[in-house]
Amino acid sequence: MKYKKFDEMNCSLAQTLDIVGERWTLLVLRDAFFGARKFSQFQANLGIARNILTARLARLVDEGIFEKTALNQGGHADYRLTNKGLALQPILLSMTHWGDEFKANPQGIRLTFVERETGLPIRPMSVISQEGRTLLPREIKAVSGPARSDRHKEIKTSEKVRNKK
Amino acid sequence: MKYKKFDEMNCSLAQTLDIVGERWTLLVLRDAFFGARKFSQFQANLGIARNILTARLARLVDEGIFEKTALNQGGHADYRLTNKGLALQPILLSMTHWGDEFKANPQGIRLTFVERETGLPIRPMSVISQEGRTLLPREIKAVSGPARSDRHKEIKTSEKVRNKK
Numbered sequence: 442m443k444y445k446k447f448d449e450m451n452c453s454l455a456q457t458l459d460i461v462g463e464r465w466t467l468l469v470l471r472d473a474f475f476g477a478r479k480f481s482q483f484q485a486n487l488g489i490a491r492n493i494l495t496a497r498l499a500r501l502v503d504e505g506i507f508e509k510t511a512l513n514q515g516g517h518a519d520y521r522l523t524n525k526g527l528a529l530q531p532i533l534l535s536m537t538h539w540g541d542e543f544k545a546n547p548q549g550i551r552l553t554f555v556e557r558e559t560g561l562p563i564r565p566m567s568v569i570s571q572e573g574r575t576l577l578p579r580e581i582k583a584v585s586g587p588a589r590s591d592r593h594k595e596i597k598t599s600e601k602v603r604n605k606k
Numbered sequence: 607m608k609y610k611k612f613d614e615m616n617c618s619l620a621q622t623l624d625i626v627g628e629r630w631t632l633l634v635l636r637d638a639f640f641g642a643r644k645f646s647q648f649q650a651n652l653g654i655a656r657n658i659l660t661a662r663l664a665r666l667v668d669e670g671i672f673e674k675t676a677l678n679q680g681g682h683a684d685y686r687l688t689n690k691g692l693a694l695q696p697i698l699l700s701m702t703h704w705g706d707e708f709k710a711n712p713q714g715i716r717l718t719f720v721e722r723e724t725g726l727p728i729r730p731m732s733v734i735s736q737e738g739r740t741l742l743p744r745e746i747k748a749v750s751g752p753a754r755s756d757r758h759k760e761i762k763t764s765e766k767v768r769n770k771k
Contacts, residue, residue, distance in 0.1 A: 453705025527743040531731045535696040540618030550751025561736040566696045571726040578692040586715025
């Protein structure tokens with residue numbers, strides 16, 4: 442079937458999904474954050490088909506999320522997260538925290554992410570105001586910038602819904 | 607092809623991906639945050655096939671992310687985000703901010719998310735320490751909880767990689 446192309450949408454979320462929204466990609470990235478570097482590590486950790494893993498890694502290299510090193514003596518390359526890749530961490534942790542809360546393991550916490558230096562857990566991923574206050578979902582709104590001066594279709598929808606109330 | 611089931615993985619990220627990792631689902635949720643409520647609104651905004659939209663909405667209702675209202679006089683139901691659904695906001699905004707930064711529109715900013723009360727932009731989604739400091743990716747680590755007392759496979763990988771250095 443023919444999909445509408447996410448990368449043609451003038452939306453930052455769709456642009457991101459075009460890259461990390463493919464099945465397995467975020468789990469490959471998770472393993473990279475946990476230190477996996479080699480094809481064989483990703484493959485063993487995930488139990489993913491080799492052709493799919495090959496395609497996912499190639500895409501992430503193309504997008505500058507992984508840097509592929511020169512082949513080592515064993516004929517294998519390493520995949521290392523670039524700064525662009527490391528910048529995906531809030532996405533992964535937001536998903537992890539949501540899963541912790543709403544898809545908990547009955548036996549308790551799976552993993553806690555802590556600051557190395559202090560050993561204290563990081564704060565739950567949340568929306569923070571300029572002044573540092575945690576904001577509830579309804580406390581924020583979207584404002585169009587220059588690249589959306591035509592007004593955003595979804596914002597119109599939102600206004601329509603609000604006016605109807 | 608047979609996929610490994612994400613919902614059987616003892617990982618909060620995989621659990622979340624099992625629900626929101628399907629193609630289109632996060633764009634459906636985006637539109638819901640922007641005020642879309644009706645099947646026809648999602649359909650028109652996204653240009654998504656009706657059968658796919660039907661399946662995605664049904665799953666999100668099953669998972670308690672949308673609440674489906676009783677049919678109105680026109681024979682249509684509304685889909686409203688529950689608190690569990692609203693709690694997905696940090697995921698969507700983390701993806702949006704990453705796209706803003708790394709997949710920018712050359713004409714400038716698409717949308718800015720601001721606090722309604724002050725009009726000030728929210729802070730970039732990031733990892734925050736207990737003391738309120740923004741943490742870099744390498745400043746955190748994972749610690750196993752009771753549901754992972756067997757040690758996490760990826761953590762082993764990480765240690766192996768680190769010891770090799």
